[in-house]
Amino acid sequence: MSYTIHEVAEKMGISTYSIRYYHEHGMLPFVQRDENNNRVFEDSDLEWLNIIVCLRATGMSVARIKHYLALAQDGDETVPERYEMMKEQQAQTLQEIKDLQQHLATINFKVDHYAALMENHEPDSFIPSDLQRKTAVSH
Amino acid sequence: MSYTIHEVAEKMGISTYSIRYYHEHGMLPFVQRDENNNRVFEDSDLEWLNIIVCLRATGMSVARIKHYLALAQDGDETVPERYEMMKEQQAQTLQEIKDLQQHLATINFKVDHYAALMENHEPDSFIPSDLQRKTAVSH
DNA sequence: CAATTGCTTCGAGTTACTCGAAGGTGAGTT
DNA sequence: AACTCACCTTCGAGTAACTCGAAGCAATTG
Numbered sequence: 615m616s617y618t619i620h621e622v623a624e625k626m627g628i629s630t631y632s633i634r635y636y637h638e639h640g641m642l643p644f645v646q647r648d649e650n651n652n653r654v655f656e657d658s659d660l661e662w663l664n665i666i667v668c669l670r671a672t673g674m675s676v677a678r679i680k681h682y683l684a685l686a687q688d689g690d691e692t693v694p695e696r697y698e699m700m701k702e703q704q705a706q707t708l709q710e711i712k713d714l715q716q717h718l719a720t721i722n723f724k725v726d727h728y729a730a731l732m733e734n735h736e737p738d739s740f741i742p743s744d745l746q747r748k749t750a751v752s753h
Numbered sequence: 754m755s756y757t758i759h760e761v762a763e764k765m766g767i768s769t770y771s772i773r774y775y776h777e778h779g780m781l782p783f784v785q786r787d788e789n790n791n792r793v794f795e796d797s798d799l800e801w802l803n804i805i806v807c808l809r810a811t812g813m814s815v816a817r818i819k820h821y822l823a824l825a826q827d828g829d830e831t832v833p834e835r836y837e838m839m840k841e842q843q844a845q846t847l848q849e850i851k852d853l854q855q856h857l858a859t860i861n862f863k864v865d866h867y868a869a870l871m872e873n874h875e876p877d878s879f880i881p882s883d884l885q886r887k888t889a890v891s892h
Numbered sequence: 893c894a895a896t897t898g899c900t901t902c903g904a905g906t907t908a909c910t911c912g913a914a915g916g917t918g919a920g921t922t
Numbered sequence: 923a924a925c926t927c928a929c930c931t932t933c934g935a936g937t938a939a940c941t942c943g944a945a946g947c948a949a950t951t952g
Contacts, residue, residue, distance in 0.1 A: 652898085778908095
C-alpha cells in the first residue's frame with residue numbers, strides 16, 4: 615500500500631509542510647518518488663514517521679532524532695546507545711506529564727474561580743484576585 | 754520582598770532571557786526599575802509570571818497570553834471571556850496529557866524491545882525490527 | 893481545451909526564545 | 923585611586939522547527 619503526502623499528513627495528524635521538512639532533512643530516507651517526482655510513501659515509511667512524530671511530540675530535537683535514525687541504520691552494535699536514548703526520552707516524558715498535570719491543576723483553579731465569579735453575578739470583588747496589583751497602580 | 758532577574762529565573766525555572774522577553778513584550782507590566790535601571794520583581798510579579806509560565810507550558814501563544822492579561826486588566830466584565838479561555842486551555846492540556854501518555858507507551862515499548870535485545874546478547878535478528886526496510890535497500 | 897487539482901521546489905516569514913557584545917554600576921581589594 | 927568582579931542593562935543577530943506563498947508541472951475533469 616502506498617500513499618500521497620496528503621494522505622500521510624491526514625493519517626499522522628501533521629501538516630504536509632512538516633513531512634516535507636522531515637524528508638528534506640534526511641529523516642525519511644526510504645521515501646520514493648513516482649514518475650512525476652511526487653513522493654510515494656509506503657507503510658514502512660509511515661511506521662518510521664510514526665516514531666519521528668512520537669519523538670518530536672515528546673520533545674526530542676530534530677538533530678537528535680537524526681542521530682537516532684543514523685544509529686538504527688548502523689546495526690545491532692548501536693542498540694545500547696539507542697536504549698539509553700529511549701530511557702532518557704521515557705524519563706523526560708514522564709516528567710513532562712507530571713509538569714503538565716501540575717499546570718493543569720493551576721488552570722482548573724482558574725476555571726473554578728471564574729465559574730464562581732459568574733455564579734454570584736455582581737460579586738463583591740474588592741480586589742480582582744487575578745491581578746495582584748491593581749490596574750490603577752500601574753501608572 | 755523584592756527579587757533580581759536571576760533570583761526570579763531560579764525560582765521559576767526559566768531563563769533570564771525569557772523573563773526579559775516577556776517583560777519587553779508587555780507581559781509583566783508592573784515590574785519596576787531601581788535607580789540603576791535594573792528590574793525589580795515583587796511577589797505579585799512572581800505570581801503573574803507564574804501564570805505566564807503555566808500558560809506557556811500548556812501551549813498558549815504569547816499573543817494569546819497578552820490578550821488574557823489585557824482582559825484581566827479590563828475588569829470584571831471580561832470574566833466570561835477569561836473563563837472560556839481557561840476552559841479551552843484546560844481541554845487542550847487534558848488532550849496533551851493523553852497524547853503524551855500514548856507516546857510514552859510507544860517509547861516504553863522501544864525501551865523494552867532494546868532491553869530484550871541486550872538481554873540475549875547476540876540475538877538472531879534477521880530483520881532489525883526498528884528499521885522497516887533494510888538499510889541495504891536505501892541505495 | 894481550458895480549468896482545476898495536487899503535487900513540486902525555493903525562498904521568505906514566524907514564534908519564542910537564546911545568545912553575545914558592549915557598556916554601566918557598585919562592592920571589595922590592592 | 924585604580925582595578926577587578928559580579929551583575930545588571932540594551933541591542934542586534936542567530937536558532938529551531940516549522941509555515942506559507944509563489945511559480946511551475948502533470949493528470950484529470952467539465
